[in-house]
Amino acid sequence: MTAARPAAGQALPRVTATRDLAVAAALTAFLIALPLAGWQGNLRLIFTTLLWTTCSIAWNLVGGFAGQVSFGFAVFYGLGAYTAAVLITAGHVNPYLSLAGAALVAAAASLLIGLPTFRLRGPYFAIATIGVNEAVRVVMNNLEALGAASGYRVDELAGGRRVPFVMEHHYLTAVVIFGLALVVSILVARSRFGLALNAIRDDEDAAADTGINPFLHKLAVHALAAALVGAAGGAYARYAAFIDPSGVFNFNNSVSILLMPVIGGLATIWGPVIGGAVYGIVQEELVARFAQIHLGLYGALLILVILFEPGGVVGLARRIWKALVHRRATGAPVQAGGVKA
């Protein structure tokens, strides 16, 4: 899909980006090929999983690479969903264009939220995002213009007639958004910008001393992540054809978005993807069967991950790999672990 841009200066980190990008391209191509090859499986499941995974990757940009834990990503998901819904229904905008609009609005909102909250350090920022999430949900719940608590129906019209529902279109949209998120994540991880984010996570003052502007970096990565989540929210709105504040702005969504990268492996490229895939598939199965206890299971999982394997699935895999292949025990620079001890 997208080739790595020519390396400017930072030669070392870019080298490995090619391999990751190749894997990403292969994965995306495979996902695109699935329905085209006439596969009749559960596209809906993969669709929702891809949207979750996109959010997971996006959260990891902010929470993993930059170490800014946010409990408020549902805000971007919901705003993206509402933006796309309004653009499609009231504005009669091309649905794909309206997804771009959703991304833009979410990014703009992230700046609005980030301007005050990124002046805060670590825990204060996390607390503030819980507040922002609840405040936005409350406002949307009372906003009569957008249907308030009773929600908003998405009517997609073409030439005065309702556009029929084609699962493949939704699916391919999700694949493209997912692929985009993956490429963004890889490019961020393997760039100067990503290194700067890591520096901010590890020690904000020291990072500032080396000439990095932590505030601007945080704002930028927040906006990038919000745009991806907003697009995912927009795709969801178009697919679901009906959205309401307690659905899309639900605090549980913020929780889920945060859980996936933690379970998969924080501050890695493939951790959030694995976490998202596991979560998406398990979620669909669990919600159907044990609607009331699935969050408790995730809570228990979260506790186990933090206590026993802060590196998540990826960290566990690395540890097993190391145990199997002894000769790799020294030398190779392991990517920063993500969790600050």
Add this chain to the structure above:
Amino acid sequence: MGWLDVLNLLVASLLLAGIYTTMSFGMTIIYGVMKIINLAHAGFMMLGAYFVFELFNRVGLNPILGALLAFPVFFVLGMAVHWLLVRWLPVSDQPTLPSLLLLFGLWLVLQNIGYAIWGNHDRSIYTDMTLATVKVGPLTLSVVQLVVFAVAVVSLVLLQLLLTRTWFGRAVRALTQNPFAGRLVGIDTARTARLSFGLGIAFAGLAGALLASLYSFDPDFGRPFLLRSFVIIVLGGLESFAGVALGALILALVETFSVQFVPAGYQMAISFSLLVVALLVLPGGVASLLERRGRAT
């Protein structure tokens, strides 16, 4: 609004501030000693409410007595949780991502235990006292609110005595100010942390139990109160015990008076605007402002 309305609202705010302070103290103690933001606070408040509810329903125990009983029970529960989970967290002089996530996970688990046992119906505790009122001069006050306020104030006075008059209290204050210096002078940090965590959870349980007499509750009960605790401790400064009381009073005043002008649906939004404003204007809380004043003079 006549002056009587204003007076009524002021008294209502004060009563509310009492319970808000109790609820937020638990978080402050834990944060002060361990630099952990206890996101599971809401879960323990919820358990506190159901603890009283069950005792009231099964044994017919008065909910206020139940709340008093909740304190020691949750103290032990808190120490157990600390022993089981919290003590494995890396020690740090600032909140870490693992601590945030661990307690967050614990909250999810507690919430789901709540759902598993009690389902998601709204419950409430109704006694002879619930609707009783007393007349104090021109004011009509709810008896439950007064009793809850009294319990809250007494618990806070006792806590204050504990913190200022005992060796444990001194250790808590020392660790709050400087954990490393505290260790240097021979404070048993592990033991102090365990006791403080127990104390913090005990206050969460007590607050939840008291709130159960005032409001209806479900397994998601603690969340709005957790968010209020955040507003309060941020307003008060995360480590200042006097600041917390002041923060609680400010939030209670804002909430009580804003109902007059803003639809009730927007209540939480107001608290959060307050949170963001407080974070921006007073990063050290109201206490830091007072301190600065004190230093200047």
